[in-house]
Amino acid sequence: MVNWIEACAADEVENEDLIRFDHGSRTFAIYRSPDDEYFCTDGLCTHEEVHLSDGLVMDHIIECPMHNGQFDYRTGEARRTPACVALKTYPVKVENETVFIDLGDQP
């Protein structure tokens, strides 16, 4: 089932940056790539529970601020130890300057 949730205004996320988005008890990270595409992953690093929103986006990589694990935020793939488990990703669409994420069947 599709379940689009309004996350933020498109211009709230700077180019090559990310912000944190909390929804209910969950936390997500919304990214804007250097070519102005938007992406969404779970907000906490899979290694230790650290908010990725404090990390730095470089190209298509998000680097965890704590232990420097890296993920490709487009696919969630873990790219560098100590991170070894992929991040969950969510579909994103931008309509009327607003970013929506699709949480699917999840509550």
Added chain:
Amino acid sequence: MRVVIVGGGQAAASVAATLRKPEFSGEILMLCQEDCLPYERPPLSKKYLLPSRANERKTIFPDAYWPAHEITAKLSCTVTGIDPIRKIAKSDHGSIGYDHLVLATGSSPRRLPERMKGNLADLCYLRSLEDAGQLRRRLACSNSLILIGGGYIGLELAATARTMGLDVTVVERDVRILNRVASTSLAGTVRNWHQHHGVRLLERTEVKAFTDDHGVTGVLLANGEKLTSDCIAVGIGASPNTALAFNAGLQINNGIAVDAFGQTSIPGIWAAGDCASFPYFGRRIRLESIQNAIDQGEAVAENILGSQREYVPLPTFWSDQFDHTIQIAGLIEPRMKAVIRDAPSGRSYWHYRDGLLQAVEVTDDPKSYSIGRRMLSERLSPSAEAISDGNRNLKDILKTCRKPVMA
């Protein structure tokens, strides 16, 4: 081709995982003295000791990773000798030939001289999961703890034990805590945290002897004062495990000496992690950190596969104490001037020498750390004025520094 790795810690895991690329079909064998697959040591002085936490090791990779990637880990296997001519590693499980040998033997806690111990039954040291298990059981039935050494491990242990409600005293011989590894400013902040939480910090204080009066353990200080407690732990630094390398005739210099590629004085034998010292801007250093174990392990693996990659790291380190996190990028050295920047959650210390940014220390402000680390790794040096201006956004400063300077 067969690569044999001696050790089963962070560096060994990094070497093995980096070697196991699609194009490498050779054999990878990891010989580990400990009886469990590679795990993370940092939690051992922190969360792991808390009774509220599950008594569980935090593995570097899930257990299924190793067989799935055809990496053979031989546990409880101690390598006892190396024959570099015949290219054989000897162990208590027999001998095995290698094409490349990687020494990732780590380091061991430095010990106090045996004579100081007097009639005391035991002093706790912390390195392995086994040590941590013992300490965990000891702390659970103790009301007080004395820590000898105010370095990172001592202070982390102090914070953990204090969080559990124990009476905690830290005895540091140097003029201050964290003397060789943190700036005076950061050490001041850390001292405040500990004092605020009721840890007794004794700096410039030397231990003369230990005592045991009918089961009550004590510490006799050089100033004549006597402290007593239920448990005494020691964290006075670590020494690299070099005996194996030394006996094989490898060059030793504050650790197993390697070149910029991670190769020892004998071709085909490599070293990485806590046990290795490497060239760094005209001198030789040895680091004890997760970052170094991972990155140097990666470089060694790539060089075994034929790259010519020099390992020139930006050293980084972190420490957790109470609800605070310290993060450091770069090396803290004498003659540096600090510029301090306050953020809502924490603080950052930007260290300059000869007008150039050399290191950044951060407490409870991961965003500033990420940006500072990036500046250092790109060798950018923002002006001290820009950094000290709290109204300027760090990310903008980063962008400004990145702009090529017009000639």
